[in-house]
Amino acid sequence: MTGSMRALLWCAGLALAAAVVTYPVYANGYYLALGISVLYFTILATAWAMFSGPTRYISLATVAFFGLGAYTAAVLGETMPWPVVLLAAAGVGALTAAITGLSTLRLSGIYFVIFSFGLAELIRQLVIWYEVNIHKSVGRYLFSGVTQDILYWQLLGLTALVFLVGWLLGRSRYGLALRAIGADETAASHSGIDATRVKLGVFILSATFMAVTGAVMAPRWTYIDPAIAFNPTISFQVVIMALLGGAGSLFGPVLGVIPLVLLFEVLTATLPNHFSIVLGLIFVLIVMALPNGVIGLFGAGRWRVPLGRPAAASARTMVAPLLAVDGVGKSFGGLRAVDDVSFKVSPGEIIGVIGPNGSGKTTLLNTLSGALKPSSGTIRFGGALLNGLRAHQIARLGLARTFQLVRVMPDLTVAENVAAARLFSTSDGAGATASELLDLVGLGTMHETPAGDLTYIDQKRLELARALALQPRLVLLDEWLAGLNPSELETGIALIARLRDRGLTIIMVEHVMDAIRALCSHCIVMSAGSVIARGTPDEVLADPKVVAAYLGGEDA
Structure with a gap:
């Protein structure tokens, strides 16, 4: 872009900013009201997309926080200074979001949608009960000196904020963490991301903006009752606006707000009795025709963050044993999937866990990595008791894993998948960079490739790179070599051997016995949840009990 083009764009931007700021000076009452509608829907849609865009948690609770803010202004607006009223509205919105988020954010999919819609209705009913039984009225009057011009400028300032x-959020580590959660929450948790805390924090932030917007808008109505403040149509309008513009982009929602505010004005005037039907049709058309919003047509607007500090694939020095598993069991109702398993792993070892399908191998790894809580027994890693710790806490201690069914964050690039594992690292950052890790696993030329576009084998490589980015002391490989052709298998075995030579400790669940023989110093064999043999690969593979477990008969 030439210097003159940049200057022209700057001039155009400054002219637009001046026009927006001085809009109340030359706009009459109707057009000023229209500008106010555009601004307050812009705030609501952008705040909604701040949380729901990257996480894909579709929330219909917008009007709950908006209404609480409006009612806070109605209650306090005539007795307290206006800045205090806005702070009180922010506090009420944040507190309500914190209380509800602690429980609702453990839900996902349609369950979260239903709960968020129910939350708005619950709060509306509680306000109605309070007004009728305590305040002895249906609604409240709010007489304020806030003019249309002042209301516009307040909303403009809140829009800028x-x-x-x-x-700032989109370029912070929390922005990438949100996108990782939205792409694959399980993979994000095993990459050291505290999904619950990150989601809760941004949910509170989003709700705070919604509540303040409700408080700012309250003087516009003069009389406020639950039907006005908690109109459920607002929640649906905000979702449709954000999705039309592009909820995955910072400025995408604006592209949905402007045309839909104008359209809703026309519909309200011409089809007031059919507004909800048309609203539903618009929603269906947007989902079908523009799944990524208008901004997705241009391939723009994606929130990116710096890839951050380097991470090491090498192990830290530890005193043996690194891992001590003592009498661990896991039950699912009456099914004992893992039964009284005990073993120890010293630093630098590769331990093989083998056995027929359904023998409890993956369930064992799930208990070690925090995906499942053991029903009995203890797990100690580097002296720390893992029982009761969640997956992200165990990952941050330096215990990484891959999955039997490969899990990558498909909407993130290859480089961002690796960066996600370093967002909350407590290491000093010395060692291999993200680029070096990708080179190590054979993905050095694919940094900007979306992970969802990789082949199955390359996704396995990416999963390993993401695990190594945690700077682990122990890596759990769950059938990482499965599905490789002979050439790829040879390369994979050589890669695992290099990691061992660097001092990394590995537990590998595997059915490829050539790999077990080539890599493992010690094996444990599982059948029906129990350990039936231990020893070197040659010893256990020659054990009659192991042969019988694999082939189904003692004379096999």
Whole structure:
């Protein structure tokens, strides 16, 4: 872009900013009201997309926080200074979001959608009960000196603030963490991301902006009752606007707000009795025709963050044993999937876990990595008791894993998948960079490739690179070599051997016995949840009990 083009764009931007700021000076009552509608829906849609865009948690609770803010202003607006009223609205919105988020954010999919819609209705009913039984009225009057011009400028300032916060969030580690959670929450947790805390924090932030917007808008109505403040149509309008513009982008929602505010004005005037039907049709058309929103047509607007500090694939020095598993069991109702398993792993070892399908191998790894809590027994890693710790806490201690069914974050690039594992690292950052890890696993030329576009084998490589990015002391490989052709298998075995030579400790569940023989110093064999043999690969593979477990008969 030439210097003159940049200057022209700057001039155009400054002219647009001046026009927006001075809009109340030359706009009459109707067009000023229209500008106010555009601004407050812009704030609501951008705040909604701040949380729901990257996580894909579709929330219908917007009006709950908006209404609480409006009612806070109605209750306090005539007795307290206006800045205090806005702070109180922010506090009420944040507190309500914190209380509800602690329980609701453990839900996902349609369950979260239903709960969020129910939350809005619950809060509306509680307000109605309070007004009728305590305040002895249906609604409240709010007489304020806030004019239309002042209301516009307040909303404009709040719009600028929500964009600034969204911009900072999108370029922080929490922005990438949110996108990782939205892509694959399980993989994100095993990459050291505290999904619950990150989701809760941004949910509170989003709800705070919604509540303040409700408080700012309250003087516009003068009389406020639950039907006005908690109109459920607002939640649906905000979702449709954000999705039309592009919820995965900071400025995408604006592209949905402007045309839909104008359209809703026309519909309200011409089809007031059919507004909800048309609203539903618009929603269906947007989902079908523009799944990534208008901004997705241009391939723009993606929130990116710096890839951050380097991470090491090498192990830290540890005193043996690194891992001590003592009498671990896991039951699912009456099914004992893992039964009284005990073993120890010293630093630098590769331990093989083998056995027929359904013998409890993956369930054992799940208990070690925090995906499942053991029903009995203890697990100690580097002296720390893992029982009761969650997956992200165990990952941060230096215990990484891959999955039997490969898990990558498909919407993130290859480099961002690796970066996600370093967002909350407590290491000093010395060692291999993300680029070096990708080179190590054979993905050095694919940094900007979306992980979902990789082949199955390359996704396995990416999963290993992401595990190594945690700077682990122990890596759990769950059938990582499965599905490789002979050439790829030879390369994979050589890679695992290099990791061992660097001092990395590995537990590998595997059915490829050539790999077990080539890599493992010690094996444990599982059948029906129990350990039936231990020893070197040659010893256990010659054990009659092992042969019988694999082939189904003692004379096999």
